[in-house]
Amino acid sequence: MRDLVAAGKRLEAVWVGPPPGGAPTLVFLHEGLGCAHCWRDFPERVAEATGLGALVYSRAGYGASDPVAVPRPLAYMHDEARDSLPEVLAGAGVRDAILVGHSDGASIALLFAGSGLPAAERLQGLVLLAPHVFVEDRSIARIEEAREAFLTGDLRERLARRHGDNVDVAFWGWNRAWLDPGFRAWNLEEVLPHLRVPSLLVQGEDDPYGTLAQLDSIETKSGGPVSRLVLPACGHAPHRDQPEATIGAVARFVRELTG
Numbered sequence: 001m002r003d004l005v006a007a008g009k010r011l012e013a014v015w016v017g018p019p020p021g022g023a024p025t026l027v028f029l030h031e032g033l034g035c036a037h038c039w040r041d042f043p044e045r046v047a048e049a050t051g052l053g054a055l056v057y058s059r060a061g062y063g064a065s066d067p068v069a070v071p072r073p074l075a076y077m078h079d080e081a082r083d084s085l086p087e088v089l090a091g092a093g094v095r096d097a098i099l100v101g102h103s104d105g106a107s108i109a110l111l112f113a114g115s116g117l118p119a120a121e122r123l124q125g126l127v128l129l130a131p132h133v134f135v136e137d138r139s140i141a142r143i144e145e146a147r148e149a150f151l152t153g154d155l156r157e158r159l160a161r162r163h164g165d166n167v168d169v170a171f172w173g174w175n176r177a178w179l180d181p182g183f184r185a186w187n188l189e190e191v192l193p194h195l196r197v198p199s200l201l202v203q204g205e206d207d208p209y210g211t212l213a214q215l216d217s218i219e220t221k222s223g224g225p226v227s228r229l230v231l232p233a234c235g236h237a238p239h240r241d242q243p244e245a246t247i248g249a250v251a252r253f254v255r256e257l258t259g
């Protein structure tokens with residue numbers, strides 16, 4: 001375990017496998033209610049399968065990282081890609097990166113890849129698990145259900161095991177942003193033509209947060225090569241619902257990138 005500092009916030013981080021060197025580093029970007037520990041053993045297994053080192057961290061407001069103010073700005077994912085992620089990579093000594101993003105983390109990865117920032121010039125590829133590039137009714141309905149579960153069910157208690165004192169910041173920072181009427185206009189499709197690196201898209205057929213229209217948009221509009229894997233009997237977290245298939249696909253993708 002090690003700490004990083006980015007955008008003025010202390011972030012909890014875990015390094016797995018070999019340190020940054022001649023090979024790219026896998027950098028894991030968690031979902032909207034996730035943190036470093038929510039990946040479970042997925043980073044370790046991918047690192048072992050590829051021989052690469054992996055950086056896993058909790059964004060500000062999640063896990064054991066510093067809290068943030070809520071409500072979050074509706075452009076919070078843009079802010080993460082522009083302000084925080086470059087400092088994370090620099091602080092960890094990552095030279096060449098393959099970003100592995102889940103849900104919100106996948107959207108942040110796309111924003112970073114298409115940003116034109118100097119830090120993005122060393123990006124080698126993207127692994128996007130259940131990515132979002134626009135808002136769907138299915139997403140909003142599910143997030144409304146999550147709000148009710150947090151207020152009246154046991155969701156807050158379950159999330160507190162991951163986030164501790166950050167539990168309310170983590171939940172409301174995500175939930176209120178997505179349910180804000182202004183968030184309906186959130187759309188990343190204009191970024192996609194600026195992508196130049198290969199992308200692997202992985203989504204479950206039963207994902208309650210989004211349809212395959214998300215993958216279709218990325219595949220059609222991306223400026224870089226795209227491959228996709230749609231998994232049956234799989235929900236919003238392919239790495240948890242179908243770990244063997246997901247790890248195998250990621251390992252093959254990384255081997256193609258690194259030769």
